[in-house]
Amino acid sequence: MDKDDTLQRLKVVEGHVGGIVRMVExxxxxxxxxxxxxxxxxxxxxxxxxxxxxxxxxxxxxxxRGEDPDERERVLRxxxxxxxxxxxx
Amino acid sequence: MDKDDTLQRLKVVEGHVGGIVRMVExxxxxxxxxxxxxxxxxxxxxxxxxxxxxxxxxxxxxxxRGEDPDERERVLRxxxxxxxxxxxx
Amino acid sequence: MDKDDTLQRLKVVEGHVGGIVRMVExxxxxxxxxxxxxxxxxxxxxxxxxxxxxxxxxxxxxxxRGEDPDERERVLRxxxxxxxxxxxx
Amino acid sequence: MDKDDTLQRLKVVEGHVGGIVRMVExxxxxxxxxxxxxxxxxxxxxxxxxxxxxxxxxxxxxxxRGEDPDERERVLRxxxxxxxxxxxx
Numbered sequence: 001m002d003k004d005d006t007l008q009r010l011k012v013v014e015g016h017v018g019g020i021v022r023m024v025e026x027x028x029x030x031x032x033x034x035x036x037x038x039x040x041x042x043x044x045x046x047x048x049x050x051x052x053x054x055x056x057x058x059x060x061x062x063x064x065r066g067e068d069p070d071e072r073e074r075v076l077r078x079x080x081x082x083x084x085x086x087x088x089x
Numbered sequence: 090m091d092k093d094d095t096l097q098r099l100k101v102v103e104g105h106v107g108g109i110v111r112m113v114e115x116x117x118x119x120x121x122x123x124x125x126x127x128x129x130x131x132x133x134x135x136x137x138x139x140x141x142x143x144x145x146x147x148x149x150x151x152x153x154r155g156e157d158p159d160e161r162e163r164v165l166r167x168x169x170x171x172x173x174x175x176x177x178x
Numbered sequence: 179m180d181k182d183d184t185l186q187r188l189k190v191v192e193g194h195v196g197g198i199v200r201m202v203e204x205x206x207x208x209x210x211x212x213x214x215x216x217x218x219x220x221x222x223x224x225x226x227x228x229x230x231x232x233x234x235x236x237x238x239x240x241x242x243r244g245e246d247p248d249e250r251e252r253v254l255r256x257x258x259x260x261x262x263x264x265x266x267x
Numbered sequence: 268m269d270k271d272d273t274l275q276r277l278k279v280v281e282g283h284v285g286g287i288v289r290m291v292e293x294x295x296x297x298x299x300x301x302x303x304x305x306x307x308x309x310x311x312x313x314x315x316x317x318x319x320x321x322x323x324x325x326x327x328x329x330x331x332r333g334e335d336p337d338e339r340e341r342v343l344r345x346x347x348x349x350x351x352x353x354x355x356x
Contacts, residue, residue, distance in 0.1 A: 017103040030144035031167045045354040053347040055119035064331040078120045080320040085127045087312040134265040142258040153242040169231040176223040195281040208322035209345045233297035256298045
């Protein structure tokens with residue numbers, strides 16, 4: 001179910017980007033283009049948060065409860081990395 | 090030329106999002122998905138900056154040099170608005 | 179007046195950061211710290227938007243209407259640069 | 268040690284904001300102000316990432332290994348929340 005929802009949202013984003021392509025082809029006003037690009041970014045932010053939430057409830061729990069300290073460390077470090085990236089994009 | 094470059098970049102983003110759809114269908118690792126979504130966001134940031142730059146060199150110059158104070162005010166306000174949105178998405 | 183408002187907001191931010199220092203000294207819960215840091219970032223976003231708006235209504239108008247094409251180009255380029263940075267911080 | 272490092276970084280940020288106050292008082296160029304505000308934001312991003320990393324290695328591990336499913340759920344949800352906020356500020 002979660003996978004279906006993520007797929008659906010990504011396909012909406014893909015269509016949205018296609019719509020912006022057509023706006024550029026039709027010489028839309030620059031600011032309207034910027035607003036649509038920002039709407040796509042906001043949709044991607046929601047998708048990211050959802051993917052992270054799924055990740056925390058599956059892979060993270062397994063890694064933290066598992067026996068392998070390197071695997072646990074890797075999973076924790078990845079979360080900090082994507083958070084760091086999120087504050088930069 | 091600028092328009093062609095923007096179109097080309099947007100089509101690359103559209104294809105990139107399609108690639109993420111296939112990654113989700115193939116049950117890719119969550120963190121790899123997040124990294125790809127962030128790469129799309131970074132590409133969209135560059136496209137936005139380019140659209141803004143084109144806008145400043147055309148519509149903004151016309152509006153600031155033009156006779157209509159309301160039009161000038163509208164164009165300046167829009168720039169602050171997209172900047173404000175940019176710091177939130 | 180605008181300057182006074184910006185100064186006032188910056189001093190509030192300075193005090194807010196001082197408050198976070200005390201929270202860390204008192205071993206506050208990590209997530210509460212993160213929320214306060216994010217509140218500071220949101221306040222800084224508003225201050226930035228205000229400074230940009232003042233800039234557009236003064237320096238930008240002068241540069242666009244002025245005689246010096248290099249100066250105009252510099253001012254336009256700076257706006258794109260701060261926008262680009264804004265999408266990354 | 269981690270706490271000392273976070274405190275040190277926060278105090279640097281506090282001093283940096285105080286420096287921006289003085290720049291405004293001295294009528295510094297708007298774009299220079301914006302760049303300094305963005306430098307503060309970048310420093311706060313690093314502090315946030317550090318606080319999150321500490322949190323993952325302490326509270327999160329305890330909650331995921333603990334007996335209380337509500338507590339675990341709360342801690343996981345908080346991480347998604349701060350990530351969501353991070354993509355918006």
